[in-house]
Amino acid sequence: MTALIPHSWLNALGIPPWIWDPLSISLHAAFEATVVVAVLGIALGYLLARGRFPGRGAVETAFSLPMALPPTVVGYYLLTRLGGPGPIRDLEVHLFGHPLTFTFDGIVVAQIVESFPYCLRYSRAAITVVDRRFEQAARAMGLSRWRVALLVTLPLARRGLVAGVAMGFGRALGDFGATMIVSGAVPMATTMPIALYNAVFYGSHEQAMILALVQVGVALSILLGVSRLGRVRPW
């Protein structure tokens, strides 16, 4: 990721690698995690809001569990499930060529698990409050259930969906506990929160202050972006 922008350019801009490297890893991992979380979270949120099947409550509770657990517990389970010997580790090696623990991909997995509940719950709530009569009107117009979902329900729920995806992105970007345990804080998998922790731990208070300020700036940018996106008319 850091190779996307040469260090010489960053130096010319006055951005040192100890800021850019963890920032780029954080943004990259959070972006990848958010793409997965947005697609799966909105799809499952739709099913929970509009589907009729037994055990809906149990499904929502199960997928929401990481929200209530300490992130270190989530990280512990991920470390032992992803990193321990067994079929899951074999599958990782088959798919990625290596185990996911202590790698960038491991961070993405940890962030998906941590941020998924936020996107799911926001999406379900946003879709639940869409007036069903608009969907009935659309069905009477001859639209299939798929087209009703894509052309009516999701656009009408867009503000809640955007908020859910943004919350998921923010949660992924800010995750510390699960990411720390799964990544082991190796240099190629050091995110901004871990870099901040390292700076504090090693007594680099000036670096810690700057890293914290950068994260505040990123968080504010996300919130402002969400606010603008929520006002945009849908497709």
Place this chain on the structure above:
Amino acid sequence: MSALDVAVTRVIGDFDLDVAFSVESGVSVLFGPSGAGKTLTLSLIAGLLRPDTGTISINDVVVTDCARNVFVSTQKRRVGMVFQDGLLLPHRTVLDNVALAVRQARGRRTRRGIARTWLERVGAETLAERRPGSLSGGQRQRVALARSLAGDPAVLLLDEPLSALDASVRRELRRLIREVIVASGVPAVLVTHDAGEAEELGDVVIAYDRGRVTGQHLVERPLASGPELETPGEGETL
């Protein structure tokens, strides 16, 4: 051949619907007090709800038959619906709302062309690029009428389409609705609790009370009233 045959029962809580009637061409009005089961009947015809027992046929094609477990989904029934408050999709333009209902043609341009034609027929062509939120109640119902007919429906269902409007707008739209429906040749079932509206709009009035059909009569109309479809000018848009 009947355009619509209905013989259904449905129990919801304490309410018990048990009705049977047939609809030929023209406008049939389901008339009765609130809570008589008129809107429930429309929902059953549209396939938005399932009856407990009975059958529904549209153009002699069975779309619901509880005994044989036949239930054709709403989107395949070829019904057009006008709801009390229009229910235009608020995130789409008027033209998009109508074009989305055009199912007999493929291609965006063709569908939008058909949609424009129907907007002209109801005198709403100048509203094409506006959002439903900026329309008056009368304008919304004009667009809803265009949308319901743009999909070439086998039967048109109108659920108290005028009840949310001012008296003056209601009078104006009554004339338009009757003209447009009769000119389109699509059999229609209209629900109302307004006796004047029932007589003015209907060819047949089917009286409802407490979930039962209590009577049916033809409305006498002078022969000269066979409507020619007019396209109101811009100044007439409500």
